[in-house]
Amino acid sequence: MPREVTIGIEIHCELKTKTKMFSGALVAFGDPANTNTSVIDLGHPGTLPCVNKEAVRLAIKACTGLHCTIDPLVKFDRKNYYYSDLPKGFQITQQFHPIGKDGYVLIQTDEGEKKVRIERIHMEEDTAKQFHKDTGTYIDFNRAGTPLVEIVSRPDMHSAAEAAAYVEALRRTLFYLNVSDVKMEEGSMRCDINISLSDDPEKLGTKVEIKNLNSIANVQKAVQAEIERQNAALDAGEEIVQSTRRYDEPTKSTVLMRKKEGNVDYKYFPEPNIFPIRLDEKWIEEIQNSLEELPEQRLERFKKQFGLNDYDASVLVNDRDMADFYESVMADAKDAKKAANWVIGDLSAWLNKNGLNFTKNPASAKAIARLVNLIEEGTISGKQGKEVFEDVMQGADPDQVIKDKGMQQMSDDGALLELINTVLDQNPKSIEDFKNGKNRAVGFLMGQVMKASKCQANPKKANGLLVQELNKR
Template identity: 85%
Template structure:
């Protein structure tokens, strides 16, 4: 496969996080009863004029800022004309000729280090309705019609399935961190179309094949890899690749033909006559760009610098903004950054997953988890006891109360521990003899007896040191 040049470009439609639609006052609530979130404007009734949603423009500017795009302060809209049952007006209002942003980039992580994927353009438009195909016919829900979108078009800068997935993930994180969109691919608020071509001539692109409506990062990678393998097999068999639109079939892990393309569709674009060009005030644009939220890359760098975390731990935390927010709250009082990160990334994430919860609905207090980490670190309780206390912390309880209630206070006093150790040694003379004969496992056995005698409350680290000290005196 290495002799073939794989070229990948991606188009992403992302719903903007507004309360109302792009050109009307209808709500954008997801999951409502079909055809209850509509307006005569979105349904294309005669005589109804569109009015541009200012908040949608603000969010589009934020997206441009996060993707390092040049912003066009003159907002113009165009009509894209085509007839389809999910397009009530018979045309879509979009920005074909004057996108709000262009010439940006997204940085992705690859096996060879970070790499920039160029963004050709970002433009605003309205969404279509949604169709449901059933045995009794096709049904249309117009709730989605008119929802504000940005379409983000990359340059063909990706060359593998892994790079395509990394690009979509990086883009998703940026838009989520900027509060531009909730980017829930499973709900359709972020939809992905991938264009792939394969050529055995590095100077020429192959025939472009489009894969439509990929609904998860994992499926982006699987679909692209499947299509690369399909096209490679055709080339090696001497068969032509036809320009077409395909979809990814999850059960078979293969791409399936939807329709063949003979050429470019003529949408007969022309300027939208009912929306005059809007000149944005530069000071308004600047105020938006100057107040952007911290981006994922910057947060990762800060976590490594301020908390001394590894790149991996920082990446895991930053991948989930709510997890990263919680960790920062924990670190306001926790003393050990790495240990706190482990509790958040491993124990807490597993508990939430097991209980079908997210960090946004985390029942535990950050201050209480920080207290638990500190209590373990200072030896008040052992790590094993900490896991038991953690279960109660995740139910909203304070670790100090749980420790007191369960009598878990760890014994760290030297004189108390030495008394326990000597009692154990007196009861196990054979183990003392084994230790003197070089049998190191004797220490492990004796430590077990000390922990048993203390009902698990002896400070293991301190007890082990004192045990070896007392053994050497015998």
């Protein structure tokens, strides 16, 4: 009998603010080490924290988008511990009064839609960043004090696929709301995953934590690797030890970092330097009423407005920048499905190949829309369209490319009929084959027509006229 897998996830997400949670120091990824620091974030004596209003606003947006109940009374607490990346010797957080609680995220599974509950969302400040090298450990305090929300799920997930789907759904929602840039590779969204296996569905097994996963793919790989490790250990009669592990990508396994003897006593107490803040209910309502369109809302709108199927709409909506570009294309494109095919297919492939994304797309939405329309109108063929596309991606105008390369399709009935009859006169055997019911003769003759026209004949129109002329012979 398969063991019961139980998974809970804690996600730390950096908020998209210009300054830090309790000081005016800048927040900027990639700046030289220790250039964006403040005496407040470094815990110098006599300094006092001041709550970042924008961070609170973004936290309210996150709570609303994740269906949480918001507590209008903001209180902060001190989490006391000593570690080299914590300059003050304590972290300001919300242990007892989270700003949001009892929310949920909907994910898609093989069994259909599933609700994963969110226990709480609380605001806090980030720690500094450590770099371990052969010559010692170096600390960059630029990150110290960066505003965070920590999102704690209920243990509602039971597979690696569900864990990955939850993180992806959460990432997508926060990105759509402009709460965070959610760049896992840069550390602005970090996952800690708790996994336990049990032979008794009514009882949880020993919890093991996997720290700091930096991609959706690694979330799924790490969880699956840990499930397999624990299953193998339990099959061998070994005891699972409560511990913290990390995912090692080269070996595709989890590696022990440290064992946990029990829960750490952080000696929480109310932060004495920040008085409780009662948020104005009207301010909360204004934030909620001006919320950006959520991904699930956009998905339904794309299907209704553009007539897209579930697959195309989902692929577009999963990448907000791609969805934004598609909407811009649809301001001028006539065929929504064909426009989606070009954006999802050729355009995405070209950007990936060249190490770019939709925010650095060299082609304008108007140029892609015009290309789609030219193919739909029969001005050029689909094959020619791919050739024109390469020039469009270099900034060229599709109409000018067609003109310069003499690509415009031959669509005039008179010119096509003259060409077709010349081909028929040259291929009497194929006419005889057609009369004898050999339909492949049409394909051969169409090939000759396209060759004679240097691929400029409108295929659809030429095919219809060809059959018409064959029936006359």
